[in-house]
Amino acid sequence: MTKWDVIIVGAAQAGCAAAWDLAAAGRRVLVLSRPAGQGKPCAGGVTAKALNRYRFSIAPVVREVVSTLWVGRFPANSQALHAPNPFCVMTERAELDAFCRQQAQQQGASFVETRGVQSLRQDGRSVTLTTREGERFQADALIAADGAHSPVRKLLGERRFAGAVAIEGCVPRDQLSRYPGMTLDFAAIKGGYGWLFPKGDHVNVGLYVWRQGIASPSRELLDRYSQQQLGTRPSGVQGYPLGTWLPQSRLCQGRILFAGDAAGCTEALLGEGIYGAVLSGQLAAQAILAGQLASYPQWLAGWREELATVEQLARLFYPLMPLSTRMLQGNLGETLVEGFALGLTLGQCKRRWRGASIVGR
Numbered sequence: 001m002t003k004w005d006v007i008i009v010g011a012a013q014a015g016c017a018a019a020w021d022l023a024a025a026g027r028r029v030l031v032l033s034r035p036a037g038q039g040k041p042c043a044g045g046v047t048a049k050a051l052n053r054y055r056f057s058i059a060p061v062v063r064e065v066v067s068t069l070w071v072g073r074f075p076a077n078s079q080a081l082h083a084p085n086p087f088c089v090m091t092e093r094a095e096l097d098a099f100c101r102q103q104a105q106q107q108g109a110s111f112v113e114t115r116g117v118q119s120l121r122q123d124g125r126s127v128t129l130t131t132r133e134g135e136r137f138q139a140d141a142l143i144a145a146d147g148a149h150s151p152v153r154k155l156l157g158e159r160r161f162a163g164a165v166a167i168e169g170c171v172p173r174d175q176l177s178r179y180p181g182m183t184l185d186f187a188a189i190k191g192g193y194g195w196l197f198p199k200g201d202h203v204n205v206g207l208y209v210w211r212q213g214i215a216s217p218s219r220e221l222l223d224r225y226s227q228q229q230l231g232t233r234p235s236g237v238q239g240y241p242l243g244t245w246l247p248q249s250r251l252c253q254g255r256i257l258f259a260g261d262a263a264g265c266t267e268a269l270l271g272e273g274i275y276g277a278v279l280s281g282q283l284a285a286q287a288i289l290a291g292q293l294a295s296y297p298q299w300l301a302g303w304r305e306e307l308a309t310v311e312q313l314a315r316l317f318y319p320l321m322p323l324s325t326r327m328l329q330g331n332l333g334e335t336l337v338e339g340f341a342l343g344l345t346l347g348q349c350k351r352r353w354r355g356a357s358i359v360g361r
């Protein structure tokens with residue numbers, strides 16, 4: 001059995017970010033990935049702050065560059081919020097993951113496909129993993145970057161949480177009478193929003209609910225929403241939970257660290273998870289490189305604090321509809337897109353907005 005320095009379970013945003021840093025530092029890294037399929041359900045919006053975190057340019061997989069956000073019901077009742085610079089780019093998630101995998105491979109990370117993890121064992125010195133195919137791998141440390149359902153968390157008997165939930169699908173551009181800009185519509189569903197994300201040859205349409213149980217973003221509701229907004233029903237519809245539980249979750253167990261949605265690194269207000277996945281993947285790698293596995297939670301403490309603040313915002317924001325939408329269509333929204341264009345987080349935008357309100361008084 002080959003001994004690796006680090007095994008990473010999951011070859012998406014968190015896993016590839018960790019693999020890149022570890023391989024670039026000369027560590028022997030094995031990434032276990034699922035066979036490529038339709039791709040992970042995701043709208044593929046990558047904000048400026050996430051772009052700033054990648055170790056490489058993702059330009060080859062960018063389909064649209066966005067500097068205007070439409071807030072409200074497309075097309076008649078939405079308000080355009082213009083940022084001085086682009087604040088987001090649109091990608092196809094399967095393309096983005098494949099590209100990040102390629103980048104990690106070029107740094108020297110090895111990838112092996114598996115249908116899943118059968119068992120995990122760890123002692124003071126190493127972690128041993130057996131796949132469903134019966135292959136055994138051993139490493140000094142393991143990063144679980146296996147998403148919101150995280151089979152590794154389950155195997156380790158870690159606590160499960162209910163986070164946010166979203167559903168998405170696609171409408172080809174040639175079926176549309178009007179190609180929308182990036183749109184968030186907070187009247188689409190209780191406790192969340194509907195979105196339209198333009199991707200060049202199609203539009204991604206979806207529904208997000210910030211906490212499971214407030215409303216159900218079902219296939220029927222998405223079909224109806226898409227019919228109203230785009231005149232047709234979407235194809236390739238997939239729903240999935242989002243890991244928004246970082247403020248409550250445990251981030252490591254012995255030699256195993258959790259990153260990305262497996263750790264709950266997605267913010268709850270809008271469900272942006274790519275940034276938290278890349279950030280936590282990189283920090284998990286840095287903790288391993290520093291030989292300080294147990295201090296990984298401290299390295300992520302700033303992001304944990306941010307997500308706790310954003311969760312509070314979500315608690316205030318959604319019950320105040322439609323007032324919240326009106327605020328977002330005005331000064332608050334402008335501060336937000338300007339802040340996003342500067343690569344700020346939601347918490348940093350909030351502090352900036354409060355500062356501007358106080359100065360404006």
Ligand SMILES: Cc1cc2nc3c(=O)[nH]c(=O)nc-3n(C[C@H](O)[C@H](O)[C@H](O)COP(=O)(O)OP(=O)(O)OC[C@H]3O[C@@H](n4cnc5c(N)ncnc54)[C@H](O)[C@@H]3O)c2cc1C
Binds near residue numbers: 032046117148
């Ligand atoms: C519908 C929807 C739309 C979204 N839109 C956006 C958006 O526009 N922008 C944004 O920033 N965020 C968005 N998010 C959130 C974002 O998708 C996630 O936060 C992000 O993908 C988390 O990345 P990750 O690498 O932690 O996990 P994931 O992307 O979930 O990846 C986990 C990987 O692990 C693999 N895996 C799982 N189990 C195993 C196993 N046993 N062995 C091997 N591999 C395994 C999976 O196949 C997958 O490739 C959206 C989420 C949803 C559900």
